[in-house]
Amino acid sequence: MSQAFNAIKEMEEKLLCRTYGRYPLALERGRGARLWDVNGKEYVDMLAGIAVTGLGHSHEELCEVAARQAGRLWHVSNLFYQRHQLVLAEKLLSTSHHSKVFFCNSGAEANEAAIKLARRHMRRVKKREAADIITLNECFHGRTLGTLAATGRDSLSDGFAPLPDGFVQVTAGDLDALRNAVTPSTAAVLVEAVQGEGGVVPLPAEYLRGVEVLCREKDILFLCDEVQSGMCRTGKFWSFQHYGLKPDIVSVAKALANGLPIGAIMATENAAGGFELGSHATTFGGGELTSAVAAKTVEIYLRDKLAERAAVLGVHLKGVLEALKSRHPDKIREVRGLGLIVGIELAVNTRKVWEELLDRGYICNLSHEKTLRLLPPLVIEQADLDGFATALDQSLTSSSG
Numbered sequence: 279m280s281q282a283f284n285a286i287k288e289m290e291e292k293l294l295c296r297t298y299g300r301y302p303l304a305l306e307r308g309r310g311a312r313l314w315d316v317n318g319k320e321y322v323d324m325l326a327g328i329a330v331t332g333l334g335h336s337h338e339e340l341c342e343v344a345a346r347q348a349g350r351l352w353h354v355s356n357l358f359y360q361r362h363q364l365v366l367a368e369k370l371l372s373t374s375h376h377s378k379v380f381f382c383n384s385g386a387e388a389n390e391a392a393i394k395l396a397r398r399h400m401r402r403v404k405k406r407e408a409a410d411i412i413t414l415n416e417c418f419h420g421r422t423l424g425t426l427a428a429t430g431r432d433s434l435s436d437g438f439a440p441l442p443d444g445f446v447q448v449t450a451g452d453l454d455a456l457r458n459a460v461t462p463s464t465a466a467v468l469v470e471a472v473q474g475e476g477g478v479v480p481l482p483a484e485y486l487r488g489v490e491v492l493c494r495e496k497d498i499l500f501l502c503d504e505v506q507s508g509m510c511r512t513g514k515f516w517s518f519q520h521y522g523l524k525p526d527i528v529s530v531a532k533a534l535a536n537g538l539p540i541g542a543i544m545a546t547e548n549a550a551g552g553f554e555l556g557s558h559a560t561t562f563g564g565g566e567l568t569s570a571v572a573a574k575t576v577e578i579y580l581r582d583k584l585a586e587r588a589a590v591l592g593v594h595l596k597g598v599l600e601a602l603k604s605r606h607p608d609k610i611r612e613v614r615g616l617g618l619i620v621g622i623e624l625a626v627n628t629r630k631v632w633e634e635l636l637d638r639g640y641i642c643n644l645s646h647e648k649t650l651r652l653l654p655p656l657v658i659e660q661a662d663l664d665g666f667a668t669a670l671d672q673s674l675t676s677s678s679g
């Protein structure tokens with residue numbers, strides 16, 4: 279490790295709460311799908327800030343919009359009408375069947391808003407005292423107390439009890455289990471069509487359609503968390519669109535402003551009827567600077583047809599990785615994913631392989647200590663994906679298991 283890196287590592291340990299197990303890397307510059315660390319070493323970014331910088335780093339048009347808006351107006355409060363917030367809302371709504379937006383600042387907050395809206399919709403619109411939210415095991419919805427309760431993973435909520443009541447969890451993929459879990463107290467079912475933090479697990483199409491049918495039959499709300507799988511990553515603008523689903527409320531964040539903090543929910547007119555004046559609010563939600571950048575981001579996703587690009591590159595990447603699996607049947611257990619969210623489950627020491635990839639200049643993520651998770655920017659070149667596969671091939675060839 280270099281002196282520059284060691285100095286940074288030391289400061290981090292001294293100054294910051296010990297919440298992050300950090301990778302041994304201090305990054306300081308990015309351009310497109312490339313990153314450089316403090317020693318000047320170049321990397322191919324196969325993680326994009328965990329599905330955030332979908333347009334790559336330092337995107338020229340976004341830099342321009344950010345600089346221009348920074349010199350005009352940053353923030354005025356949601357007490358006032360704001361133009362860029364509306365431009366963003368209009369663009370966002372053009373991508374789905376929804377008709378109302380609420381802006382916040384993160385994925386967890388978006389899910390909080392979705393949960394709050396679902397509960398209030400049941401009480402004020404459907405006039406039913408139903409507040410329970412059903413989620414699926416291996417899901418991830420955030421780290422606030424409410425979304426931790428929704429996530430229902432003991433390792434994440436250790437030491438934080440009591441968590442809010444009103445969350446029920448069932449096994450993903452088991453429609454009977456879900457049917458049995460719905461009671462008169464159920465307000466909504468919340469799912470990720472592709473479970474990201476759960477290790478990149480796309481849920482079966484028939485199951486997802488079955489969940490929606492069940493929600494309609496029971497007259498409860500159907501919620502999709504698109505925080506990671508949204509914004510064109512899976513090959514459609516939103517992952518639920520692969521299955522022809524029409525969720526009542528959808529949560530969005532990560533890639534929405536290509537790295538500036540923003541979250542949102544999109545809701546149908548009917549679902550949104552649960553909110554009234556004063557029901558919900560947040561200081562920074564949809565501020566002018568962030569909204570200007572997000573509006574440009576969505577515009578570029580649509581203009582440059584990045585959903586199609588993610589679909590095409592995803593098929594290519596999966597093909598290359600499946601070929602690699604045939605070459606290393608004892609080392610690659612499974613290749614999963616949809617578009618450019620891909621998981622490679624290994625049967626060997628995955629941390630070691632991941633470290634070697636880092637040495638070879640490829641940044642990806644380690645999930646559950648057994649899956650390499652790839653979330654490259656959607657603007658990445660096919661040659662970089664091929665380069666990653668070659669590096670993985672070399673790492674697997676040299677790994678003894």
Ligand SMILES: *Cc1c(COP(=O)(O)O)cnc(C)c1O
Nearest residue numbers: 384385386418419420474505506
């Ligand atoms: C990252 C993520 C969240 C939480 O988003 P934050 O911005 O970290 O609060 C919620 N749901 C999913 C599916 C995510 O991937």
